[in-house]
Amino acid sequence: MATPAREPTGIPPRSLTGRLLRWADKRLGAAKLVRTALDKVFPDHWSFLLGEIALYSFVILIGTGVFLTFFFEPSADVVVYDGSHGPLRGVEMSQAFRSVLDISFDVRAGLVMRQAHHWAALLFLASITAHLFRVWFTGAYRRPRELNWIIGLTMMLLSIVNGFFGYSLLDDQLSGSGLRIAYSVVLSIPLAGTWLVSLVFGGEFPGPDLLTRFYVLHILIVPALIAVLVTLHLAILLRHKHTQYPGPGRREDNVVGERLWPTYMAKAVAVLFVTAAVVFLLGGVAQINPVWTFGPFRPGDVSSASQPDWYMGWLDGILRIAPAWELRAFGFEIPNPFFFAVLLPGLIFGALFLAPFIEERFTKDRAEHHLLDRPRDHPRRTAIAVASLAFYLVLLGAASGDVISLRFGLSVNTVIWLFRIACFAVPAAAAWITVKLCRELQARDAGGRIVPAVEEMPKEPATPAG
Amino acid sequence: MADRGPLPGRRSWSLSRRERMPALAFGASILASIGLAIVYWQGGQTQAEGVLLAIVLGGIGVGLAGVAQRFLPPGPDEEPRPPVPSTEEEVAAFVADFEHGGEGLARRGFLVKLMVGAVGALGLAALFPIRSLGPRPGRGLKETPYRPGIRVVTEDGEPVRADQVAVDGVLTVFPEGHTEAADSPTLLIRLAPGRNNPREGRSGWAISAPNGDLVAYSKLCTHMACPVGLYQAAEGLLLCPCHQSTFDVPNHARPVFGPATRSLPQLPLGVDGDGYVIAEGDFSDPVGPGFWDRGR
Numbered sequence: 001m002a003t004p005a006r007e008p009t010g011i012p013p014r015s016l017t018g019r020l021l022r023w024a025d026k027r028l029g030a031a032k033l034v035r036t037a038l039d040k041v042f043p044d045h046w047s048f049l050l051g052e053i054a055l056y057s058f059v060i061l062i063g064t065g066v067f068l069t070f071f072f073e074p075s076a077d078v079v080v081y082d083g084s085h086g087p088l089r090g091v092e093m094s095q096a097f098r099s100v101l102d103i104s105f106d107v108r109a110g111l112v113m114r115q116a117h118h119w120a121a122l123l124f125l126a127s128i129t130a131h132l133f134r135v136w137f138t139g140a141y142r143r144p145r146e147l148n149w150i151i152g153l154t155m156m157l158l159s160i161v162n163g164f165f166g167y168s169l170l171d172d173q174l175s176g177s178g179l180r181i182a183y184s185v186v187l188s189i190p191l192a193g194t195w196l197v198s199l200v201f202g203g204e205f206p207g208p209d210l211l212t213r214f215y216v217l218h219i220l221i222v223p224a225l226i227a228v229l230v231t232l233h234l235a236i237l238l239r240h241k242h243t244q245y246p247g248p249g250r251r252e253d254n255v256v257g258e259r260l261w262p263t264y265m266a267k268a269v270a271v272l273f274v275t276a277a278v279v280f281l282l283g284g285v286a287q288i289n290p291v292w293t294f295g296p297f298r299p300g301d302v303s304s305a306s307q308p309d310w311y312m313g314w315l316d317g318i319l320r321i322a323p324a325w326e327l328r329a330f331g332f333e334i335p336n337p338f339f340f341a342v343l344l345p346g347l348i349f350g351a352l353f354l355a356p357f358i359e360e361r362f363t364k365d366r367a368e369h370h371l372l373d374r375p376r377d378h379p380r381r382t383a384i385a386v387a388s389l390a391f392y393l394v395l396l397g398a399a400s401g402d403v404i405s406l407r408f409g410l411s412v413n414t415v416i417w418l419f420r421i422a423c424f425a426v427p428a429a430a431a432w433i434t435v436k437l438c439r440e441l442q443a444r445d446a447g448g449r450i451v452p453a454v455e456e457m458p459k460e461p462a463t464p465a466g
Numbered sequence: 467m468a469d470r471g472p473l474p475g476r477r478s479w480s481l482s483r484r485e486r487m488p489a490l491a492f493g494a495s496i497l498a499s500i501g502l503a504i505v506y507w508q509g510g511q512t513q514a515e516g517v518l519l520a521i522v523l524g525g526i527g528v529g530l531a532g533v534a535q536r537f538l539p540p541g542p543d544e545e546p547r548p549p550v551p552s553t554e555e556e557v558a559a560f561v562a563d564f565e566h567g568g569e570g571l572a573r574r575g576f577l578v579k580l581m582v583g584a585v586g587a588l589g590l591a592a593l594f595p596i597r598s599l600g601p602r603p604g605r606g607l608k609e610t611p612y613r614p615g616i617r618v619v620t621e622d623g624e625p626v627r628a629d630q631v632a633v634d635g636v637l638t639v640f641p642e643g644h645t646e647a648a649d650s651p652t653l654l655i656r657l658a659p660g661r662n663n664p665r666e667g668r669s670g671w672a673i674s675a676p677n678g679d680l681v682a683y684s685k686l687c688t689h690m691a692c693p694v695g696l697y698q699a700a701e702g703l704l705l706c707p708c709h710q711s712t713f714d715v716p717n718h719a720r721p722v723f724g725p726a727t728r729s730l731p732q733l734p735l736g737v738d739g740d741g742y743v744i745a746e747g748d749f750s751d752p753v754g755p756g757f758w759d760r761g762r
Contacts, residue, residue, distance in 0.1 A: 041545035108510040112519070115512075144550045177692055177708060180648075184690040184755035187607075193757050194607060198600035204607065205648050205691070207600075241547050249544070258541040266534035273527030277520040284516005300621060300638045300651030300685055302695035302707055319690070320709045322725045326756065335756030336727050337690060370547060402710060412710050413723055 038261035043244035047138075049271060050131040055230065056275040057124035064117040064283075065219060071107050073099040074169060074215035076208070085292055093296035096171040096211050100291055116283025121163050123279060125311040128156050136355070136385045138372035140243050142365070146356040148236045153353055155229045158222050160311050165218035167289065167309060169211060174289075176297030177306050180205060181319075188338040206299075246371045255370070307399055315345060317395030321419045376445075379438035386434040387427035394423045488532035495525025608752040608760070611644040612733060612745045618652065618682070621645055625742040628673050628680055631656045634699035638685060641745065649753050651685035651693055652733055653704070654743070657716055661702065665718040668750070671734040673743065680743070682733035683719045684753040687711055689726040691754035704730070728756070 025031045042048075075095035081088050083098065085105045093101075103110035132152065135141055141149035164182065168175045183205045187193045201207030241255045250256050258264040282288075295301075308316050322340040326333060351358070359381065360366060375382040397404070398419040405415040481489050498521035505514045552560075571578055617625045618639040631637050637654040644650050662672055662679035672679040683704075685693045692708035697715075703722070704713040711724030719730035731749035738744045752760050 039545075041541075041543050044541065108506055109515050111512045112515040116516075116519075180692060181690045181708065187755055187757045190758045194603035194759070195600075198603045199596060200600070202600045240550060241545070249542075253547050253549075254544055255547050256542045256544050259539075259543050263534050263538040263540065266530050266538055270527045270531035270534060273523045273530065275527075277522075277524030277527055280516055280523060281520035282516070284513050284519065298621070299646065299648040300640065300693055302693040306692075306707055316709075319725060322709075324711075324721060324725050324727045326727045328761070331761035332758055333756055333760060334758065335760075336725055337755065340725070368550060402707065412705070412712075416710060416724070 038259070040238065040241070040260045041255050041257045042260060042264045043242050043250075043255060043257035044264075045245060047134045048242065050127050050134055052268060052271055053275055054124055054127040054131055056272040057120050057127060057279070058226065058230065059272065060120040060276050060279050061117060061124060062223065064113050064120060065223075067113045068103065068117060069219055071099060071103045071110060072096070072169070072215075074211040076171070076206075076211050088292060088295070091296065094171045094211070096169060097291070097296045100170045100172070104292065112280065112283045114283075115286070115288050116280050118167070118288045119282040119286070120279045121166060122288075122309065122311075123275070125156075125159055125163060125309075128152075128159060129311070132156065133385060133389060137375045137382060138243070138245075139359075139369065139378060139381060140372055141356040142359070142369045143356075144240060144368050145236075145243075148233055148240075149356055150353055151229050151233050151236070153349070155226055155233070157349065158226050158229070162218055162222040162226070163309055163311060165214045165222065169214055169218060170289070170291050171211065171297050172291035173294040173297050173301055174291070174306055176206070176299075177302070178308055178312075179210070181316075185337050185341040188335040189342060190334050190338065193338075206297075241370070243370050243372050246374070250371065252368070252370050307403075310396065313399040314392050314395035315341065317398030317401075317419070318344060320401050321395075321398050321416055321423060323420075376438040376441040379435045379442075382438055383431040383434040387431040390427040390430035391423060394419060394426050398423070484536050488529040488536070491525045491529035491532060493525075495522050495529065498522045498525065607757060610649045610748055610753060611641045611647055612650070612748045613641075614745065614747050615738070616745050617642040617738065618654070618735075618743050618745060619645065626654065627741055628675065628737055628743050629677075631680060633658050633678050636697045636699075638693075639682075639743075649686070652682050653685045653694070653697075654680060654682050655697065655715055656680050657702065661716045663717050665729075665732070668718070668732060668734070671732055671746070673735050673737060680735060681715070682735050682745075683713075683715065683730040684733070684749055686730075686754040687726055688721070688728040688730060689724070689755060694730065 021031065073095045077095045078092055079095050079098055081091050081093055081098055081101065083089070083101055083106055085101055088101065100114075103114050105111070135149065135152070164178065168179050168182075183197055183201060186200060187197045189196060197205070197207075200213070202209035202213065242257070244250050244255055244257070247256075258267075307313065318340050319337070322336065324336060325339065326336040328334075373381075375385075398416070401415045401419060402412060404410070405412045408415075498518045502515065502518040502522060505511055505518060619625050619642045620637065620639060623642070623645055625642070626637065626639055631654050633656050635656050639652050639654055640647065640650050656677070657672075657679050659676070659678045662681060664671060664681075672681045674680075685695070687694050687706040687708065689706065689709055689711045692706050694704045694706045694711070694713060696705040696707055697703070698705065702714060702716040704715055704719065706712070706724065706726070709725050711726035712722050713719045713726070713730050714722045718732065721727060721729065728751070731751040731753050733749050734746035736744050736746045
């Protein structure tokens, strides 16, 4: 049962708060609604912070991003640099690249904002990924939360794409290589590829309108989509009320935690400020993407050991270890990148989107769930999640294959073959160990006795679907 | 509750022990804000700005967390969580209401069809502007600015003499007047005498000299068009820095490792009357990555 609501004696009728609220309520009539909202109870656990940190990173991204738009020029027009960075003076470059140099060297606080923006993007994707795995490990995507899982994954995809747009806009040597790869991936799509690159890039690479288009996408369209989806994500969260870990007094039909006002809100705002503090500390003292050392993009130049930002790394890893397969017949072909840069990531994300429904099919569990699972109690789901994480990390490592081969004095071929084997062997081993570990932990919970494993069958009878 | 405010008779700036931590955090934040303003006014300094911003924001965050933990009502509170689905009656009432609104439409089937048609036509018409986003993909993907007789030049636009590239040397060149063309970067490579093993029908595509053959291949990887910039002269291997595709230059630049499936396209070379290197035509194949009708 709900704890008795506080007596409404807090605000004396003539206090400032009281008068302000009365003024507003006579026009909006929202006192009851807002009171209900402020009384909402949120459960407290460190792992619930991950999604929050993602939200706050998004806020910081918008703040720093707006600052950057005042100084960035998305133009491919060629100019000769004459700013304050000596080594590049007299070099021909695009206006876009020059404006990035100006932000870095001549705009006050420009570099700290630019680097904070980049760090916030990395933290955004990192916290989204961690949040995704929290939801996965605890089975929080089960009914009724499938829609929020799908919305969350969509936001993750949009964020990955927008991160790519973001670092492509700088028009430095590294981002030029990244764009060229993206162009080649789109081009590889059968039948539509040649048209698609023309429509997206405005013509053959590099395309005359590329920067302006990616700029509009990066600062307006994708962020607006993410903002809409964040709103939906949170609205659905409020409707469901947050999941909670099992514990004394916690049941499927209640939620135990802190009320939104004031304690939870104060803590949430505190997390926002601490997140911002970390981002700006990194932005100030940890150099990131020093484009002035890469130089402006030239089609014939190349930088060795070029790597994308970490959230694109796994895709790059796939491409590096992919075998040289492609289909050719009658002068037509399905090029190699289509299989490994379009089809495979498509299948992976497709499986992720369908995960709640696939699990439901196997467990026949159609009940509503608001209590989270402990990962150990569901060895198969946990093993699949761990194996996926391992697969992801191996691919991320493969994206550094050339650096690893240099560092350890191995041939590139050896390293790539090791990763080819590892991307199958490591996830399999990780899954096996996870299952063993889960059973061991279950046995320990049961007081040392080896009991028949708790499998992912629901304990409670399935309630009729609504 | 006793800590909620200054007690009567206590001066407001004397702090209880529990108030000390948040007060310190907020105070540090205020000082750092002042410092930030000074640093900015003095012309800015990236590291100082970062550290001060961290103290400004971190001070507020830590202070607020301290206040929340010490002075705000702690949990746990509890709230009931009714099942998500509406009751059968609610759903039935909604469906009835919804269909009631549609009855008038159902009797005007033709009008509804016309309305759907109008909206659909608008949708189709709205597709046409998409067509304006880019030109029809034509021969462009299969051709480069190379023409018979065009000189090859360095990135700075200087023409190249055949003897300019030493044995095992590499030079990046472009067709004259097109040094910015993204599809044109070309590698001139001098292979030691007797090393070049040209593909059938391309024996005349290299410039032969006593110190070896000068060959030209597209610099764009046939996997993803990264410039294949790393040449290991001893093995004659060109390595792509992006995905480690490796091409065997003496054997007509065929792929020997990595994801690339096709040889680097070769450029037929010649020498003009002034002794400068020219192209005898366009590349042997479309440069760069594959696409569905590349071979047509």
